Structure formats: structure tokens, C-alpha cells
Amino acid sequence: MMVFQQRSITMFEQADEFLAAQRMRRKLSNLSIRCYRSALTRIARWMAQHGESVLSEANIEAYLREIMDNQYSRSTFATATVVLNRWIKFYKLPLRMPGLTMPRQRRQANYISPEEIGVIFANIPRTTAQGITDYAIIDLAYSTGMRRSEICKLQYCDVNWEQRYIFIRYGKRGKQRFVPFMGVLRKSLRAYLKKVRPTKLSAHCSNFFFVSPKGNRPLNDNDMQELNARINNEYSPFKKHITLHRLRHACATHLSENGADLRLIGLILGHGSPDITSEYIDYSEEYLAKVFKKGHPRA
Structure with missing residues (x-):
């Protein structure tokens, strides 16, 4: 009992x-x-x-x-x-869970448009070590859908520059996966490696891709919380709460809006079920109207 x-x-x-x-x-x-x-x-x-x-x-x-x-x-x-x-x-209790479900409330405020993300990137100063680091982490979260814990634990050797993929060694519940990266993200990560990481690196965290501002340890959850605060207080002018996790949602949403299959999006995000992936997608009203107009015979 x-x-x-x-x-x-x-x-x-x-x-x-x-x-x-x-x-x-x-x-x-x-x-x-x-x-x-x-x-x-x-x-x-x-x-x-x-x-x-x-x-x-x-x-x-x-x-x-x-x-x-x-x-x-x-x-x-x-x-x-x-x-x-x-x-x-x-504890093998002789009890059954009630069949209760809490419906998801879709709110327009959840949706982050590609244009809004572009504004956030434009507001990040790329002339300081913190700005270059923030830009690379935000770009990584949005471009690959990586969890913030996965970003903290990312190893330097897990980034394959030639084949352009990242090996997620420490995924949720020990699951491992590969995610592709290309384009602007390559430039963001290389800028961090060239201008910031060598000045911060120490023997304590030489295996990790990202290191703390003092260079004495890898990034942790507190660093990510501080970055979330900077996103909302310094980089984002929008009246919506934007976090690294919301950027993971935006990655899934924008992939879906551009025709990516739900199952493949789930593989990129490291989900075990398409049902979980569908929870991450927040369509805009404009997109829904566009799909309805294109697909319904009486639209």
C-alpha cells in the first residue's frame, strides 16, 4: 500500500x-x-x-x-x-488509472514564424564571445531540433563536418540518433570554434563542443536558462515567451509546413511515436487557411 x-x-x-x-x-x-x-x-x-x-x-x-x-x-x-x-x-498495486485526458489547447501565441526567428538572429550581436556562442546554440536548437540537454552534452568529436551530420550520443532515455546539419548552421558553429572555444577551453571540458563562459566546465541547465532569459529580454521583441524548447517546436513546425513527413520529423527530434511529434507542431492560422483553400473542393 x-x-x-x-x-x-x-x-x-x-x-x-x-x-x-x-x-x-x-x-x-x-x-x-x-x-x-x-x-x-x-x-x-x-x-x-x-x-x-x-x-x-x-x-x-x-x-x-x-x-x-x-x-x-x-x-x-x-x-x-x-x-x-x-x-x-x-509496487504492483491492484489499482487502475482513470481514463482521463487533458485536451491540448492550441494557442496562436505558440506559433513562431520563420520571419520572427530571423529577427531574433538579427538582434544577436556577433562581435562578442557571448553573442557568437548564443547565436551558435540558438541556431543549433532551431536547425536540428536538439534538446538543450543534448546541446550541453554534445561532444566535439560528434560533429562530422565532411558528411554533415551530428551524432546525438546522449539523447533522452539513452536513445542515440543522427541529425543532418548544413547551410548557415555550419557557419555559426565554425565561428564559435574559431573565435570563442579556443579562448575558453580547459582540460576539464576538452571533449565537449560548448564550454561555459569561464571555460572550467561544459554548459549546464543553468546556462541554458540564462540563455532563455537573454532570448526574451534582449534578442526577441515579440510578446511571446520563446525558449530553446520552443525553437525545437519551431523546427518541427517549419519542417512540416515545407512538406516533411511526420515520421521523419520524429526521427530527427528523437521521438518514439508520431503522436508525440504531432504535439510539437503549431500551425499558424495563415498556413491552415492556405491548406484548406488548396485542398478543399469548395474552398
């Missing part, structure tokens, strides 16, 4: 056992483990507040419905669902 107490879930003896098993079995990253732990903490607090001590099908459904009714993000709902489902399976 799964018994929650009012103290923090980090003090609950089963949480560490569960998380350690998930990390090993599913090859989860530190970020994923933190998300799992946060989800367990929220569940424990909710149960304590409602006087619940034993996990049941009724309180699982009540908790998930409260997430939906309070308009939490779709990712919060999805994480809670996944964690609860895996907890039930791990």
Missing part, C-alpha cells in the same frame, strides 16, 4: 526506492527525476490536505480532476498521470 504522510515526500522512504528504479530502468535524466519527485510531493500534499492516507482509484481521479479544473498546465497533468501509473505498476 502507498501511505502518504504530511511530511515532505523526500522523507517518505519509498520515494527514493521508486525514483532510483525509474532512473535505472528508463535511463531518466536528473531533470526528469526532479520532475517525478515534484509530482510525488504535490500528490502527497494533496492527500494530506484531504485527509487521505491510502492511494485509491477514487482519490487518484479526484486529484487529476482537480488539476484539470484548476487549469494547471498540460505537462503537469501528464507528469502526474505518468508518475502515478508507474508507481502503481512498480
Whole structure:
């Protein structure tokens, strides 16, 4: 039985056992483990507040419905669902998950046009080490759809300049893949290698493609968060929150708009299912109208 107490879930003896098993079995990253732990903490607090001590099908459904009714993000709902489902399976509890789904709300603000991305690139100063580095990372995220964790862990030897592909050695859940790169991105990466990396490189991070501003370590999640802040505060004039992850979405969207097959886009992004890939595509109203006019016989 799964018994929650009012103290923090980090003090609950089963949480560490569960998380350690998930990390090993599913090859989860530190970020994923933190998300799992946060989800367990929220569940424990909710149960304590409602006087619940034993996990049941009724309180699982009540908790998930409260997430939906309070308009939490779709990712919060999805994480809670996944964690609860895996907890039930791990401890072999005689419980079934409720068949609840949280519909995706497509918002126009999600769409980032190629023109908007061009403006962002134009606003990045390429005369400073930080500007050259930011330009290369943003270009890499948009041009290849790489995750920010994959960019941080990118090895110098993983970039094949002759055959023009990048080997993603440390993908999500240990999955590896190849992504093509060409055109402007080659120039962006070479500019970083020529003008910035040699001045920052140290023995501590010589294998990594990107190094920290001080050169004493590879890039980490904090560096990426700071870059996200610079994108919105310095490079983007638009009233929408743009991050490296949103640029990954833009990569998928623009590939799709230009005729790329959904399955191939999924291979580039490292997805295991076309359903996941479809979640990344945010069509503009103009594009939808264009497709409708072209394809419908009465348009």
C-alpha cells in the first residue's frame, strides 16, 4: 500500500526506492527525476490536505480532476498521470488509472514564424564571445531540433563536418540518433570554434563542443536558462515567451509546413511515436487557411 504522510515526500522512504528504479530502468535524466519527485510531493500534499492516507482509484481521479479544473498546465497533468501509473505498476498495486485526458489547447501565441526567428538572429550581436556562442546554440536548437540537454552534452568529436551530420550520443532515455546539419548552421558553429572555444577551453571540458563562459566546465541547465532569459529580454521583441524548447517546436513546425513527413520529423527530434511529434507542431492560422483553400473542393 502507498501511505502518504504530511511530511515532505523526500522523507517518505519509498520515494527514493521508486525514483532510483525509474532512473535505472528508463535511463531518466536528473531533470526528469526532479520532475517525478515534484509530482510525488504535490500528490502527497494533496492527500494530506484531504485527509487521505491510502492511494485509491477514487482519490487518484479526484486529484487529476482537480488539476484539470484548476487549469494547471498540460505537462503537469501528464507528469502526474505518468508518475502515478508507474508507481502503481512498480509496487504492483491492484489499482487502475482513470481514463482521463487533458485536451491540448492550441494557442496562436505558440506559433513562431520563420520571419520572427530571423529577427531574433538579427538582434544577436556577433562581435562578442557571448553573442557568437548564443547565436551558435540558438541556431543549433532551431536547425536540428536538439534538446538543450543534448546541446550541453554534445561532444566535439560528434560533429562530422565532411558528411554533415551530428551524432546525438546522449539523447533522452539513452536513445542515440543522427541529425543532418548544413547551410548557415555550419557557419555559426565554425565561428564559435574559431573565435570563442579556443579562448575558453580547459582540460576539464576538452571533449565537449560548448564550454561555459569561464571555460572550467561544459554548459549546464543553468546556462541554458540564462540563455532563455537573454532570448526574451534582449534578442526577441515579440510578446511571446520563446525558449530553446520552443525553437525545437519551431523546427518541427517549419519542417512540416515545407512538406516533411511526420515520421521523419520524429526521427530527427528523437521521438518514439508520431503522436508525440504531432504535439510539437503549431500551425499558424495563415498556413491552415492556405491548406484548406488548396485542398478543399469548395474552398
